[in-house]
């Protein structure tokens with residue numbers, strides 16, 4: 001099997017929620033490796049200041065911003081089109097946008113449930129739905145889903161979050177099966193972190209007890225993307241000891 005390869009510095013990556021926290025760390029790692037990176041979420045000012053800082057650190061204009069709401073199908077489709085029209089391809093899609101609404105099972109509301117499921121699961125589905133045919137036609141692509149330890153274990157305070165993150169893993173399995181059956185050169189990785197400290201992010205700042213330093217998420221991303229195309233790696237569980 002001779003699967004197409006592409007160096008990271010020729011790739012275009014889309015990181016949803018790339019202006020803050022884990023997504024920002026992903027965007028920085030990709031920009032440092034020379035990729036062009038589109039960071040996308042709702043808050044344009046957060047995106048702008050992250051892009052300015054990451055570009056200053058990389059010493060080049062590699063990080064670009066795009067305001068969108070992942071809960072809206074048309075906005076997901078427009079974002080994927082934007083990446084391809086503006087930068088020529090979409091090689092790495094990182095489904096990182098996400099949130100939790102803490103409501104126990106006895107407190108669940110229509111609004112809380114819908115917000116979480118639409119943001120964490122349905123939005124990722126629309127992005128994959130739009131990006132996968134383009135990746136397949138291009139003969140190259142990677143999809144990285146940020147699930148959670150809560151995608152594998154249940155927590156009483158966030159049942160909707162658990163359902164969304166388990167759902168993301170189930171959706172990814174179906175996409176993998178589709179890729180296997182169609183022979184597309186597209187890999188699907190799930191990252192399942194426990195607690196990640198997105199407040200103490202300076203390289204030398206110790207993470208809070210029980211939390212992983214966010215730089216480990218960036219290292220993990222670089223690692224999974226570096227694997228040979230023939231290698232299948234599915235989920236990574238990462239948490240503090």
Ligand SMILES: NC(=O)c1ccc[n+]([C@@H]2O[C@H](COP(=O)([O-])OP(=O)(O)OC[C@H]3O[C@@H](n4cnc5c(N)ncnc54)[C@H](OP(=O)(O)O)[C@@H]3O)[C@@H](O)[C@H]2O)c1
Pocket residue numbers: 016017018019020021022023040041042043044046068069070071095096097098099119146147148149192193194195196197198
């Ligand atoms: N930190 C942890 O301990 C941890 C552990 C396991 C998994 N995770 C997962 O990691 C991912 C990143 O979380 P984080 O910890 O880095 O928190 P964060 O800084 O709050 O990041 C979440 C991002 O999602 C974006 N977002 C939220 N709603 C959106 C919407 N409707 N449309 C587009 N973007 C939206 C936010 O940007 P805007 O507000 O600008 O839209 C924000 O940049 C999430 O999926 C989270 O579930 C985090």
